[in-house]
Amino acid sequence: xxxxxxxxxxxxxxxxxxxxxxxxxxxxxxxxxxxxxxxxxxxxxxxxxxxxxxxxxxxxxxxxxxxxxxxxxxxxxxxxxxxxxxxxxxxxxxxxxxxxxxxxxxxxxxxxxxxxxxxxxxxxxxxxxxxxxxxxxxxxxxxxxxxxxxxxxxxxxxxxxxxxxxxxxxxxxxxxxxxxxxxxxxxxxxxxxxxxxxxxxxxxxxxxxxxxxxxxxxxxxxxxxxxxxxxxxxxxxxxxxxxxxxxxxxxxxxxxxxxxxxxxxxxxxxxxxxxxxxxxxxxxxxxxxxxxxxxxxxxxxxxxxxxxxxxxxxxxxxxxxxxxxxxxxxxxxxxxxxxxxxxxxxxxxxxxxxxxxxxxxxxxxxxxxxxxxxxxxxxxxxxxxxxxxxxxxxxxxxxxxxxxxxxxxxxxxxxxxxxxxxxxxxxxxxxxxxxxxxxxxxxxxxxxxxxxxxxxxxxxxxxxxxxxxxxxxxxxxxxxxxxxxxxxxxxxxxxxxxxxxxxxxxxxxxxxxxxxxxxxxxxxxxxxxxxxxxxxxxxxxxxxxxxxxxxxxxxxxxxxxxxxxxxxxxxxxxxxxxxxxxxxxxxxxxxxxxxxxxxxxxxxxxxxxxxxxxxxxxxxxxxxxxxxxxxxxxxxxxxxxxxxxxxxxxxxxxxxxxxxxxxxxxxxxxxxxxxx
Numbered sequence: 001x002x003x004x005x006x007x008x009x010x011x012x013x014x015x016x017x018x019x020x021x022x023x024x025x026x027x028x029x030x031x032x033x034x035x036x037x038x039x040x041x042x043x044x045x046x047x048x049x050x051x052x053x054x055x056x057x058x059x060x061x062x063x064x065x066x067x068x069x070x071x072x073x074x075x076x077x078x079x080x081x082x083x084x085x086x087x088x089x090x091x092x093x094x095x096x097x098x099x100x101x102x103x104x105x106x107x108x109x110x111x112x113x114x115x116x117x118x119x120x121x122x123x124x125x126x127x128x129x130x131x132x133x134x135x136x137x138x139x140x141x142x143x144x145x146x147x148x149x150x151x152x153x154x155x156x157x158x159x160x161x162x163x164x165x166x167x168x169x170x171x172x173x174x175x176x177x178x179x180x181x182x183x184x185x186x187x188x189x190x191x192x193x194x195x196x197x198x199x200x201x202x203x204x205x206x207x208x209x210x211x212x213x214x215x216x217x218x219x220x221x222x223x224x225x226x227x228x229x230x231x232x233x234x235x236x237x238x239x240x241x242x243x244x245x246x247x248x249x250x251x252x253x254x255x256x257x258x259x260x261x262x263x264x265x266x267x268x269x270x271x272x273x274x275x276x277x278x279x280x281x282x283x284x285x286x287x288x289x290x291x292x293x294x295x296x297x298x299x300x301x302x303x304x305x306x307x308x309x310x311x312x313x314x315x316x317x318x319x320x321x322x323x324x325x326x327x328x329x330x331x332x333x334x335x336x337x338x339x340x341x342x343x344x345x346x347x348x349x350x351x352x353x354x355x356x357x358x359x360x361x362x363x364x365x366x367x368x369x370x371x372x373x374x375x376x377x378x379x380x381x382x383x384x385x386x387x388x389x390x391x392x393x394x395x396x397x398x399x400x401x402x403x404x405x406x407x408x409x410x411x412x413x414x415x416x417x418x419x420x421x422x423x424x425x426x427x428x429x430x431x432x433x434x435x436x437x438x439x440x441x442x443x444x445x446x447x448x449x450x451x452x453x454x455x456x457x458x459x460x461x462x463x464x465x466x467x468x469x470x471x472x473x474x475x476x477x478x479x480x481x482x483x484x485x486x487x488x489x490x491x492x493x494x495x496x497x498x499x500x501x502x503x504x505x506x507x508x509x510x511x512x513x514x515x516x517x518x519x520x521x522x523x524x525x526x527x528x529x530x531x532x533x534x535x536x537x538x539x540x541x542x543x544x545x546x547x548x549x550x551x552x553x554x555x556x557x558x559x560x561x562x563x564x565x566x567x568x569x570x571x572x573x574x575x576x577x578x579x580x581x582x583x584x585x586x587x588x589x590x591x592x593x594x595x596x597x598x599x600x601x602x603x604x605x606x607x608x609x610x611x612x613x614x615x616x617x618x619x620x621x622x623x624x625x626x627x628x629x630x631x632x633x634x635x636x637x638x639x640x641x642x643x644x645x646x647x648x649x650x651x652x653x654x655x656x657x658x659x660x661x662x663x664x665x666x667x668x669x670x671x672x673x674x675x676x
Contacts, residue, residue, distance in 0.1 A: 299394075490533070
């Protein structure tokens with residue numbers, strides 16, 4: 001049988017059901033069977049050819065025909081193939097401007113890397129060779145990426161931090177912070193000017209334009225020359241700013257382009273200035289600049305901050321600015337001090353002080369003329385004072401009280417030199433300086449034959465009142481609450497732990513504030529004791545600092561006794577001749593160390609070969625030790641031990657002060673440092 005059309009299949013007359021089964025099997029046949037696509041429906045035909053069956057059957061309902069032997073066209077739906085796009089329809093372009101978006105999940109890694117590198121090179125060329133008149137100026141922003149900016153900001157941060165000798169991590173972090181802040185400001189500025197830009201495009205723009213600064217930072221790191229630095233910084237700043245100009249061509253209206261670039265220029269200027277200042281501030285120097293030095297802080301207290309790291313050559317107090325300059329004997333000592341206090345916050349008298357390198361490489365405080373005979377010089381209005389064998393700390397206030405009776409004192413500068421404590425006294429007139437020179441030399445044992453320099457060797461407090469002496473001992477200012485005029489020397493201490501306390505332990509604690517004459521624990525009241533101090537000031541200090549302190553789990557009550565002295569008797573322990581009294585020597589240092597109990601104890605007079613483990617074994621039984629440090633100052637081994645609580649540190653001091661360690665009586669006091 002022939003077929004008039006390729007889309008018809010004849011029905012066999014054998015059986016209607018078998019024919020239908022055959023049709024179904026053809027429809028659901030394997031893919032190898034040929035099924036032609038459907039055509040549009042044809043108009044109704046007048047008749048349908050059928051086989052020689054006895055009688056025609058009614059027209060079957062679709063989709064299953066019921067006429068046996070009939071030749072019925074079967075249409076199989078199939079989606080038409082996609083039509084070719086017209087020539088005028090554009091192909092979708094990726095947001096990065098590099099054609100259709102690539103599938104980075106399936107493409108080889110090397111293809112992705114090559115494409116990113118090509119984009120970095122393309123954008124970098126726009127920075128190296130900036131051209132504001134190039135074709136398609138908007139391509140620079142459309143092709144933004146963050147790989148290039150990441151590399152350039154990391155390189156800049158590493159280069160600047162490498163050249164910095166202190167706070168390297170801070171330098172590295174500031175570079176990232178400046179870039180992020182600049183991108184935010186640039187984005188907001190462009191949007192406010194009616195332009196179109198996103199944050200990441202701003203980040204990409206600023207990051208790529210850091211390339212000139214990277215080059216400049218590398219040059220300055222390799223060649224340390226001030227003039228070269230100024231030239232390089234100026235050139236790279238202009239280069240970076242000009243390179244940013246073409247990037248902004250498509251972001252804002254051309255008439256507002258200068259306004260859009262203004263914050264970019266300021267950001268690069270800020271980076272350059274910070275770069276130059278940071279390099280200068282970070283340059284190591286033997287001179288340490290100390291800030292936030294209050295008037296209550298004495299020179300000797302500042303020396304205590306830096307002396308653990310080496311010998312101090314000079315000290316200049318700038319009282320008007322609350323600052324000080326300390327020159328170490330060598331550069332290594334200054335570097336060690338700065339590096340240590342970058343991690344530890346130093347504190348003096350409860351006040352944080354801040355150390356950094358000075359811009360001065362050396363302090364010049366000697367006003368005498370070199371190479372000339374001093375006797376041939378005309379007297380001037382400046383006196384150079386050198387003081388030896390100080391009993392109490394010499395402060396500016398003390399010096400002013402000594403020298404002001406001879407004329408108006410304009411300036412006083414104090415500093416420490418190898419010759420001893422020195423000061424420059426500047427009078428308003430030359431006559432006042434001559435009068436002071438002539439008057440003061442009569443009170444002292446020796447004097448240098450120099451019209452502007454003399455030495456004071458005897459006690460400088462001979463003409464001072466007792467109140468001035470006491471104030472000088474504490475750096476010019478007494479602790480708040482201490483009057484300095486108390487004349488009662490005997491104290492009564494109550495609420496003692498009778499199971500652990502004895503006279504020696506009370507001596508160890510109260511001797512921190514003055515010399516002890518006698519101690520008596522009362523028999524009828526074993527939790528009470530009488531303590532006689534050497535003078536009223538020392539008794540007042542003990543009351544001020546120990547009232548309410550905790551000792552062996554008991555809160556102490558410290559008050560003045562109605563008895564003027566502790567009567568010598570068998571029940572009283574006499575300490576008046578004890579070599580363990582702290583104020584027999586080093587009076588200045590011991591007054592300076594007076595403070596309330598703290599968590600940290602300072603141990604001195606240690607054997608030279610002592611180990612840190614030996615110290616921890618000695619005091620560790622009295623509480624939890626948080627940290628410790630063994631160090632050497634002026635050839636003497638010392639240690640700091642930080643306990644978890646003040647009570648533990650107090651117990652350790654009371655139990656172990658004056659105990660023997662390798663035939664040496666160790667000395668323990670409270671430290672005013674906050675941490676190690």
